[in-house]
Amino acid sequence: MHTVPDGVEVVASWERACHLDNPPLLVLDAVAGFLDAHGIGSGPLTWQRIGDGHSNVTYLIQRGGECVVLRRGPRPPLPRSTHDMVREARIQKILGGHGVPVPEIVAVCEDESLLGVPFYLMSRLDGTVVTDTIPAHLSPAEQRRATSEAVVDTLVALHSIDVTGGELASLGSPEGYLRRQVERFRGLWEVNTTRSLPAVERIGNWLGRNVPTSQVASVVHGDYRMGNLMFAPQAPARVLAILDWEMATLGDPLADLGYLTATYSEAGSPVTPLELTRVTRSPGYLTQRELAERYRSRTGLDLTPLPWYQTLALWKAAIFCEAIYTRWQRGERPHDTAFGPSLETGVPRLLERAGRYAGLTATTRH
Incomplete structure (x- = not known):
């Protein structure tokens, strides 16, 4: 898990991003404020990029003993009707109610000012994704x-x-x-x-x-x-x-x-x-x-x-x-x-x- 920003991808604040050629994918103080608003953990947070996606981006966020998964779209501009995180979260909420095995949706952020695009948080599951090696x-x-x-x-x-x-x-x-x-x-x-x-x-x-x-x-x-x-x-x-x-x-x-x-x-x-x-x-x-x-x-x-x-x-x-x-x-x-x-x-x-x-x-x- 990372505890400090790594430059282009993750920054501590939007002020730290002003010199970058491209907007960051994760802004730590913005995420911390969103976690505060939803009562998720306290204190500094650590992050780790997970998954093999070449489109949307997923992070494991840990804070004060609590873990959530943050999912967001790629950097703007985004083609219309793609990378719609609000819709993706809604679909999972609906399907979860029908017994489909999906992660629990914890919170949805439609305010693009926080990370530049909407994002959502879902529960962390203790499981295995099978790709290159057999568990x-x-x-x-x-x-x-x-x-x-x-x-x-x-x-x-x-x-x-x-x-x-x-x-x-x-x-x-x-x-x-x-x-x-x-x-x-x-x-x-x-x-x-x-x-x-x-x-x-x-x-x-x-x-x-x-x-x-x-x-x-x-x-x-x-x-x-x-x-x-x-x-x-x-x-x-x-x-x-x-x-x-x-x-x-x-x-x-x-x-x-x-x-x-x-x-x-x-x-x-x-x-x-x-x-x-x-x-x-x-x-x-x-x-x-x-x-x-x-x-x-x-x-x-x-x-x-x-x-x-x-x-x-x-x-x-x-x-x-x-x-x-x-x-x-x-x-x-x-x-x-x-x-x-x-x-x-x-x-x-x-x-x-x-x-x-x-x-x-x-x-x-x-």
């Missing part, structure tokens, strides 16, 4: 399988919630969700790239011509993967919380399944920038096909069109990653020495894999 308690073969099964079963439970009435109905309109996704991301490519990658248009056109009919409507997480799940700190494998609700809305549940399976690492699959939980390449974990079959057996949904959803997932991911690559090229990610530069070839790899799900090749013109 000892989840390492035995039966726990590896149970971990994979818990990923699927938690998604099935989320998708089984009735979204036809009450507060949940206010989270979005499921009608036309898939077509809106295609059109929205087609537009995002045009404003977030400085290079020509014809596969983006080719795959986008294929998606637009082949939009499947949604079978049901559900809550859609939008970034559902093992790395956004927190597991209990002891066996058996059990999901304590689903994290990162920024892109949640109402729509087609197979969009989540398509993303989960298309980005899921398994032995023999090509490496992409979205390989964020590499451990599932190890023996004992379910394969992509087994994940999908378990989901199908529990929901009864027809997975014949799943390749379309997998194509959509990787095509969207390529466009999102291109925006990160462009910001890195412009010098807006000065401390990013690995992920940003890797996207020069990483984005084309995502598009190549998306094209394979669509049945398109690099030379196909449809």
Whole structure:
């Protein structure tokens, strides 16, 4: 844990930030004042950046024996309708009331003067996020399988919630969700790239011509993967919380399944920038096909069109990653020495894999 500011990212006060080229992400006296207003701890605070997010930023804040997690968006300017922390907190409050495992929302700050953007505080959970290493308690073969099964079963439970009435109905309109996704991301490519990658248009056109009919409507997480799940700190494998609700809305549940399976690492699959939980390449974990079959057996949904959803997932991911690559090229990610530069070839790899799900090749013109 840090007790002193580290310059660009964190400062003691706004007065200390006046000489910086970019606004800080954390202003300690502003956060302390917000904690005071909500009766959270006392005295000096310590902080630690946590998570693997390349978009929103999350900090563990400790003060006087109390711990909370602070989540905020990136530095302004922010694209409209993205990085909406107030909405993200509201979604979790609503879903928590429906039994979805989410962190408790402690407080929400809509006042942008404190940190430059809205933010919220949530409870700290004692758990494990599985990414590069397998926790000892989840390492035995039966726990590896149970971990994979818990990923699927938690998604099935989320998708089984009735979204036809009450507060949940206010989270979005499921009608036309898939077509809106295609059109929205087609537009995002045009404003977030400085290079020509014809596969983006080719795959986008294929998606637009082949939009499947949604079978049901559900809550859609939008970034559902093992790395956004927190597991209990002891066996058996059990999901304590689903994290990162920024892109949640109402729509087609197979969009989540398509993303989960298309980005899921398994032995023999090509490496992409979205390989964020590499451990599932190890023996004992379910394969992509087994994940999908378990989901199908529990929901009864027809997975014949799943390749379309997998194509959509990787095509969207390529466009999102291109925006990160462009910001890195412009010098807006000065401390990013690995992920940003890797996207020069990483984005084309995502598009190549998306094209394979669509049945398109690099030379196909449809």
